[in-house]
Amino acid sequence: MKSIEGNFDNSEVLELLNKHFIELRSVSPEGSAHVLDIEGLNDQNIKFWSLWEGNLLMGCGALKLLNKEHGEFKSIRVEDRFRKKDNGFYVDIGCYHPTKGSLTYYLYKKGWRGLNVDLSKISIDLFKLARPKDYNIHAAVTDFDGETHFFENGMINQQNTLENSETNLKKIKIIAFKLQTLLDKLNINHIDFLNIDVEGSDYKVISSLNLNKIRPKMICIEENKYDIKDILNDTIQNLMNSNDYFLFSRIGVSSIYIDNHFKGEMENIMNIAN
Numbered sequence: 001m002k003s004i005e006g007n008f009d010n011s012e013v014l015e016l017l018n019k020h021f022i023e024l025r026s027v028s029p030e031g032s033a034h035v036l037d038i039e040g041l042n043d044q045n046i047k048f049w050s051l052w053e054g055n056l057l058m059g060c061g062a063l064k065l066l067n068k069e070h071g072e073f074k075s076i077r078v079e080d081r082f083r084k085k086d087n088g089f090y091v092d093i094g095c096y097h098p099t100k101g102s103l104t105y106y107l108y109k110k111g112w113r114g115l116n117v118d119l120s121k122i123s124i125d126l127f128k129l130a131r132p133k134d135y136n137i138h139a140a141v142t143d144f145d146g147e148t149h150f151f152e153n154g155m156i157n158q159q160n161t162l163e164n165s166e167t168n169l170k171k172i173k174i175i176a177f178k179l180q181t182l183l184d185k186l187n188i189n190h191i192d193f194l195n196i197d198v199e200g201s202d203y204k205v206i207s208s209l210n211l212n213k214i215r216p217k218m219i220c221i222e223e224n225k226y227d228i229k230d231i232l233n234d235t236i237q238n239l240m241n242s243n244d245y246f247l248f249s250r251i252g253v254s255s256i257y258i259d260n261h262f263k264g265e266m267e268n269i270m271n272i273a274n
Contacts, residue, residue, distance in 0.1 A: 180210045
């Protein structure tokens with residue numbers, strides 16, 4: 001196994017990057033696509049590697065340097081022939097829409113199955129039509145079990161929230177679960193990918209999961225913070241660190257955390273530091 005820095009003139013590398021760019025752009029909401037094209041990857045602050053097994057391209061990845069101490073991974077892609085995980089399980093809290101801007105839609109198409117939860121009944125009805133093989137639950141996920149209220153404007157958008165910041169939103173009663181309670185009710189004991197996008201209630205959701213019982217390999221949390229110092233010192237970061245997760249990357253306003261027990265497997269796949 002070997003890694004090659006740069007290598008943008010290789011036709012196989014270019015084909016893999018173009019495929020990665022097209023697929024991610026197709027599932028990213030307008031104005032929120034952070035995937036880089038070839039020109040973007042040629043930036044002087046970005047180092048790019050391709051990974052090879054003999055003459056076979058295994059994948060690629062890039063590291064964007066944010067400052068002397070921090071960076072974020074970009075354009076990480078494993079060639080299809082080396083993808084072994086075609087039957088994983090995801091959990092999407094604040095799932096919003098089954099295809100538009102969904103981080104799990106591509107996984108569903110690849111054969112993964114999962115649990116989707118949202119405050120909006122309209123959203124869940126769409127999920128039931130588009131993803132009939134998933135669990136699709138109309139409920140709130142927070143730090144207690146029982147009933148609560150949420151606020152919506154009657155449309156499918158990301159303004160539905162447990163926190164009322166606008167006076168024109170309608171107040172609606174809804175059943176509420178801790179994340180661990182909901183997983184136990186559905187007999188879910190394994191998660192490969194957990195996505196949390198709940199408009200400010202992220203800590204309540206992640207703190208309601210018993211990470212000693214169920215350890216997602218990868219967790220994506222939309223934190224809506226831009227300053228890396230704020231991210232590294234907030235309550236979510238402290239919770240993840242205390243449960244042996246590390247901040248792997250930042251994509252827009254979302255943080256990607258990886259289980260340290262899975263770190264070795266990630267490095268074997270990408271090996272960009274070799």
